[in-house]
Amino acid sequence: MSSLDQRLIAGNVPKVRKAGQVVATLDLGATKIACLIVRTTDPSQGGFELLGYGQQSSRGLKNGTVIDVEGLERSIRLAVADAERMAGQQVSSVRLAISGPSMKxxxxxxxxxxxxxxxxxxxxxxxxxxxxxxxxxxxxxxxxxxxxxxxxxxxxxxxxxxxxxxxxxxxxxxxxxxPDATYKNIVLCVSRAHLEVESASSGAVMSAEAVLVDDEMDNGVVCLDMGGGSTGVTVYLDGSLAFMETLQVGGNHVTSDIAQGIGTTLPAAERIKTLNGAVMATETARKEIIDAPRIGDEGRLEAAEMSRGDLVQVIEPRMEETFELISQTLSKSGLGGRLPRRVVLTGGASELPGVRDLASKILAMQARLARPVKAAQLGDDCARPTFATAAGLLTFDHTRGGDPKAAKKTPKINSEKSGETGIFGKAVEWLKENF
Incomplete structure (x- = not known):
C-alpha cells in the first residue's frame, strides 16, 4: 500500500458514528465562533438531534490567520463550553470548519x-x-x-x-x-482548548453542503457564503464542486463603513446594522428616524439619531462593490458558458434586508436566501444562515459519509474528511482487503 493510501485511511478523518453517539462541530469565523453538539440518530430520523449550541465573538483571527493564540483559544473554549452546558455533555473532539481568503x-x-x-x-x-x-x-x-x-x-x-x-x-x-502554516496554527489553538481535530474543512464548501439541495448541485448553482471577514464563492456543476474562491470582503467591512461614516464605535455600528440595516429600502422606510449613537467630544458615546435612508446610503455601496467583485470572480472562473444562472445566499451577512434583490440585480441571476436544509433537526435558533457552516459539517457526514444509501454515485474522495462508508468507504475497504 502506498504512503498516500495509508494517509487516506489512517489520516485525519472523522470516524463513522453509530446512532446514539455524540458529535461536535466548530466553525471558526472572522466575527463569531459557533459550536454545535448533536447525538447521531438513524438516517430515517434525520441523522442527528441537536443537544446544544454555543456562539461567541471571534478573537485572535484576522483574514483567516491566527494573530492572537490566547485570544482564539479563549473564544473556542467559551463557545464549546456554552454548547456543552446546554447539551449536558462534554466533548473531546470537533469537526472543524476554516474560512478565509488564504483558501484556494x-x-x-x-x-x-x-x-x-x-x-x-x-x-x-x-x-x-x-x-x-x-x-x-x-x-x-x-x-x-x-x-x-x-x-x-x-x-x-x-x-x-x-x-x-x-x-x-x-x-x-x-x-x-x-497554507500549511496557517492550518497548523489554527489546530494549535484548538488543541490548546483540549480538543482534538477530527477533520478540517473549508467553511464555504460546508455552507454549500448545508443549504444546497441535490437538484441545485446537479443542475448548476453558485453559492455565496457571506461571512463577517470574507465571502466564499463556490460553483457546483453536475453534482460536483467546479470552482471555489474566497474574497476578502464581508459583513465586517459594512460595519466599519458605518462606524466611519457616522462617527461611532465598531460595537455600536454592528448593533445599528443588525437592528436597522438594509441594502435597499422603500421611500417610507428611508424617512424613518433611528437611534445612532456617536462618539462625542469627550470620547464617549452620546445619543444621536439619523434617518434609515442615510444608513442605507452607507451600506448599499459596499454591498454593490461586494457583488461586483463576485461577478468579476465568476467571469474569471474558467467555466465560461457553463456558469450557472442561479445563486444561493447564506452566511450572517446575507441576512441584511434587500441583499437577495441586490444580488439578483447585479449578478443577473435568480437568487434565494437559504438556511440549512436540515432545519427541523437544528431548531429555530440554529436553522439560520449564521449556523450554516457548522451545520454543513453534520450534513456532509450524513449524506456522504454516514449514510451509504444517501451517498452520491460519483466516486469521491476527501483527503481530510471522508468516513469509511459511501463510495469512497467501499474503496477504502477494497484497499484494506487487497493490500
Missing amino acids: TQRVKANIEMDGREITQKDVMKLLNRALESGQNEKQKILHAIPFSYIVDGNDGVRDPRGMFAEDLGVVMNLVTM
Missing part, C-alpha cells in the same frame, strides 16, 4: 492507460491517487480533493467510469488548499 482551489489532471480492458474500482483509486500526488505541495494543506469529471477515451463528463471499457482513463480533480 487548484485543478489537477491525471490519466492512466487501460489497454481496452474494463475499468475497476482499483483503476479508479490508482487514478485518484495519481491526481492527488500531482497536486502535493509541502507548503499547502489539502482540505478537499473532489473529482469533477472523469474522461474516458477523450470523452469528458463521465460521472462513474467503473464497468466501462477504455483505452485511456483520466480525471479532472479540484483540490481545496490552504
Whole structure:
C-alpha cells in the first residue's frame, strides 16, 4: 500500500458514528465562533438531534490567520463550553470548519492507460491517487480533493467510469488548499482548548453542503457564503464542486463603513446594522428616524439619531462593490458558458434586508436566501444562515459519509474528511482487503 493510501485511511478523518453517539462541530469565523453538539440518530430520523449550541465573538483571527493564540483559544473554549452546558455533555473532539481568503482551489489532471480492458474500482483509486500526488505541495494543506469529471477515451463528463471499457482513463480533480502554516496554527489553538481535530474543512464548501439541495448541485448553482471577514464563492456543476474562491470582503467591512461614516464605535455600528440595516429600502422606510449613537467630544458615546435612508446610503455601496467583485470572480472562473444562472445566499451577512434583490440585480441571476436544509433537526435558533457552516459539517457526514444509501454515485474522495462508508468507504475497504 502506498504512503498516500495509508494517509487516506489512517489520516485525519472523522470516524463513522453509530446512532446514539455524540458529535461536535466548530466553525471558526472572522466575527463569531459557533459550536454545535448533536447525538447521531438513524438516517430515517434525520441523522442527528441537536443537544446544544454555543456562539461567541471571534478573537485572535484576522483574514483567516491566527494573530492572537490566547485570544482564539479563549473564544473556542467559551463557545464549546456554552454548547456543552446546554447539551449536558462534554466533548473531546470537533469537526472543524476554516474560512478565509488564504483558501484556494487548484485543478489537477491525471490519466492512466487501460489497454481496452474494463475499468475497476482499483483503476479508479490508482487514478485518484495519481491526481492527488500531482497536486502535493509541502507548503499547502489539502482540505478537499473532489473529482469533477472523469474522461474516458477523450470523452469528458463521465460521472462513474467503473464497468466501462477504455483505452485511456483520466480525471479532472479540484483540490481545496490552504497554507500549511496557517492550518497548523489554527489546530494549535484548538488543541490548546483540549480538543482534538477530527477533520478540517473549508467553511464555504460546508455552507454549500448545508443549504444546497441535490437538484441545485446537479443542475448548476453558485453559492455565496457571506461571512463577517470574507465571502466564499463556490460553483457546483453536475453534482460536483467546479470552482471555489474566497474574497476578502464581508459583513465586517459594512460595519466599519458605518462606524466611519457616522462617527461611532465598531460595537455600536454592528448593533445599528443588525437592528436597522438594509441594502435597499422603500421611500417610507428611508424617512424613518433611528437611534445612532456617536462618539462625542469627550470620547464617549452620546445619543444621536439619523434617518434609515442615510444608513442605507452607507451600506448599499459596499454591498454593490461586494457583488461586483463576485461577478468579476465568476467571469474569471474558467467555466465560461457553463456558469450557472442561479445563486444561493447564506452566511450572517446575507441576512441584511434587500441583499437577495441586490444580488439578483447585479449578478443577473435568480437568487434565494437559504438556511440549512436540515432545519427541523437544528431548531429555530440554529436553522439560520449564521449556523450554516457548522451545520454543513453534520450534513456532509450524513449524506456522504454516514449514510451509504444517501451517498452520491460519483466516486469521491476527501483527503481530510471522508468516513469509511459511501463510495469512497467501499474503496477504502477494497484497499484494506487487497493490500
